[in-house]
Amino acid sequence: MGYYAYQNGLIYNDLNQEGGWDSHLTSCRRFILRALEYYKPEKVTVLGSGWLLELPLAEMLEKTDRIFLVDIIHPPEVVKQTGSLKNVIIIEQDITGGLIEKVWNTTRNRTFFNKLKSLESVNIPDYVIDFDPGLIISLNILTQLESQLINYVKKRSDIREEEFSLFRRRIQEKHIDFLRKHRSVLITDYEEVVTKKNGQIATIPTLFVELPNGLFSEEWTWDFDLKGIDYYNSRSVIKVISVAL
Secondary structure, three states: OOHHHHEEEEEEEHHHHOOOOHHHHHHHHHHHHHHHHOOOOOOOOEOOOOOOOOOHHHHHHOOHHHHEEEEOOOOOHHHHHOOOOOOEEEEOOOOOOOOOHHHHHHHOOOOOOOOEEEOOOOOOOOOOOOOOOEEEEOOOOHHHHHHHHHHHHOOOOOOHHHHHHHHHHHHHHHHHHHHOOOOOOEEEEEEEEOOOOOHHHEEEEOOOEEEEEEEEEEEEEEEOOOOOOOOOEEEEEEEEEEEOO
16 A cells, blocks of 8 residues: 555655755654753653654653654664663554555455545544653654555545545544543644745645644644755745644
């Protein structure tokens, strides 16, 4: 369904930007360490750990006893890097609670002549953790939970964009509901701003839910595509918010 390609694309994007992501990564790490200093958790569970780019892992190990890294897949380099760290546990898990398999089963046999007409029958499951997660960090994953799914479904459906927007909202709401049940840190983008070569600006919302009020929060701009790779020399920046719940 494209998850391996998506994950590889992230590290290549970071390398191609030649340091353009550094400010965003530093802001993520700083907020995470601020939250650890505030909560002083014995355990930390990171949802969407990926390549560990935004995660100050070494500093976190000095402040907590155990760290769980959870993602749908983990890069082999990350598995190797953390293999000798006895306090770091790698978990491969669908953070949507099984929605990926539901969408796969609903769409995998669809063809051009048998396209899916609606997603209304696809229930959004609850995500459940079967261990004590301690402090949960949702790391730039909220708006990505549905993006790969929707990209896959669009190739096999005639579904209107309005229904996809509702589907996005339902998935994001489920994730927020899960975070509310725990001590949590949420770091997420909420809109993308694209400046074209002619100076025209387009703002694309990526967040479809209202975020809860937190104990403290920060916002910053992520220079996502300074090199103009994704938008043919147009400049793309992403607005990010972090909240300690």
